[in-house]
Amino acid sequence: MALEHPASVGILGGTFNPPHLGHLALARHALEALALQRVVLMPAHTSPLKPAAPDPGPEHRLRMCALLVRDTPGVSVCALEIERGGRSYTVDTLTAIHASHPDAELTFIAGADSARTLPAWREPVKILELAQLAVAARPGSSRADVLAAVTALPGAGQEARERTAARVHFLEMPLVEVSSSQVRARAARGEPIADLVGQPVAGYIEEHRLYGAARERTA
Numbered sequence: 026m027a028l029e030h031p032a033s034v035g036i037l038g039g040t041f042n043p044p045h046l047g048h049l050a051l052a053r054h055a056l057e058a059l060a061l062q063r064v065v066l067m068p069a070h071t072s073p074l075k076p077a078a079p080d081p082g083p084e085h086r087l088r089m090c091a092l093l094v095r096d097t098p099g100v101s102v103c104a105l106e107i108e109r110g111g112r113s114y115t116v117d118t119l120t121a122i123h124a125s126h127p128d129a130e131l132t133f134i135a136g137a138d139s140a141r142t143l144p145a146w147r148e149p150v151k152i153l154e155l156a157q158l159a160v161a162a163r164p165g166s167s168r169a170d171v172l173a174a175v176t177a178l179p180g181a182g183q184e185a186r187e188r189t190a191a192r193v194h195f196l197e198m199p200l201v202e203v204s205s206s207q208v209r210a211r212a213a214r215g216e217p218i219a220d221l222v223g224q225p226v227a228g229y230i231e232e233h234r235l236y237g238a239a240r241e242r243t244a
Contacts, residue, residue: 032062032128032129032130033059033060033061033062033063033129033130033131033132034061034062034063034064034065034122034126034129034130034131034132035052035055035056035059035061035063035064035065035131035132035133035134035159036064036065036067036103036118036119036122036131036132036133036134036156037051037052037055037064037065037066037067037134037135038067038068038069038106038113038115038118038133038134038135039066039067039068039069039072040068040069040072040078040080040086040205041066041068041069041086041089041090041205042078042080042081042086042205042209043086043089043205043208043209043222043226043230043235043236044066044068044086044089044090044093044205044222044226045093045203045204045205045208045221045222045226046093046201046203046220046221046222046223047201047202047203047204048066048093049093049094049097049100049223050198050201051134051136051161051196051198051201052064052066052094052097052100052134053097053099053100054161054196054198055132055134055159055161055196056099056100058196058197058198059132059159059194059196061099061132062099063099063100063101064099064100064101064134065100065101065102065103066090066093066094066100066101066102066103067102067103067105067106067118068083068086068087068090068102068104068106068107069083069106069107069113070083070106070107070109070110070111070112070113071083071111071112071113072112072113073112073113073114073147074142074145074146078205078206078209079209079236079237081233081235081236083107084107085229085233085235087102087104087107088229089222089226089229089230090102092223092225092226092229093222093223093225093226095225105118105121105122106118109121114146114147114148115133115146115147115152116146116147116148116149116151116152116155117147119131119133119152119155119156120151120155123155130157131155131156131157132156132157132158132159132194133152133156133157133158133159134159134161134196135158135159135160135161136160136161136162136163136166137160137161137162137163137166137167137168137170137171138163138165138166139163140158140160140166140171140174140175140193141166141170141171141174142174143158143174143175143178144174144177144178149178150178150179153175153178153189153192157192157193157194158175158192158193158194159194159195159196160193160194160195160196161196161198162195162196162198162200163200164200168195171193171195172190172193175189175190175193176189176190203221207221208221208222208236209236212230212235212236212237212238213236213237213238215238218230218238
């Protein structure tokens, strides 16, 4: 991770297939709302939980993430999971970052729909020991759902549940109505996508003909 002595780092993980303006809005909001020194987008090599979707490959997704954030101070991209290869487990990533930056306060950023599945992740208790959890609202997933899932982790008991709940922060930001599946569908139909991903990413998708997109024909 390209940080010398970070005091606080937010990690926004995901497949980013492709990354879109909703991801950028979340990263920027978390950076400011949580007073973080930096937020890094951490594209997964292979997600252990999400079903397979048409994937141009981790290198393309990494380059698109870099294009998405290139003009955003305080937000960058980390290739740790892609360089490690194989299935990308959050606990392994946080362990590696903690080992290289032991003094940094880590915050893992996730949507409520993802955070509510925390009990199904590898070593969820250790995840919350290594990092705080910042949660963004998602349709169909409430704060109560997230807290119920998180506080039901092993090590129950009132005191343990209260400690765990204190590690969860909810981000107050408007819902951003955009998804990677929406971008892929538009690209496959040959429709404009710059309003969903920004012009640099849209141009990259078109240039490399990702997701069924074709280069714009000129007369």
